[in-house]
Amino acid sequence: MGIRRGRISKPDGEQFLTSMNEMNVRLSEPASYDEVFALAQEYGLTVYDAAYLDMAIRERVPLASLDVQLVRAAKKAGVALFRP
Numbered sequence: 001m002g003i004r005r006g007r008i009s010k011p012d013g014e015q016f017l018t019s020m021n022e023m024n025v026r027l028s029e030p031a032s033y034d035e036v037f038a039l040a041q042e043y044g045l046t047v048y049d050a051a052y053l054d055m056a057i058r059e060r061v062p063l064a065s066l067d068v069q070l071v072r073a074a075k076k077a078g079v080a081l082f083r084p
Contacts (some may be wrong), residue, residue: 030054043073053077 002008008016030036030051040050049070056063056079063074064082074081 028055028059031058039073039077043069043076045069045073049073053079 003010003013036047036050036054039045039053040047043050043053045053049065049067052063052065053070053073055061056074057077062080062082063070065071065074071081
């Protein structure tokens, strides 16, 4: 998306993908989509943002986000926030 919108160059995008391959990243499926939808409703989030909150809750990891509404929901849910 960044390449298409002209925010980053194609070489920079390719370098980013290369660096992602070097990281220890794994995919995570929600235990229940019903829980994701419930979190979205409870905290007034999009389902997309609720999926991040759900993962942070399940994995017991801090949440990294600049989205004000998601950060507010994380605090209410007792999820720690990532601080670099």
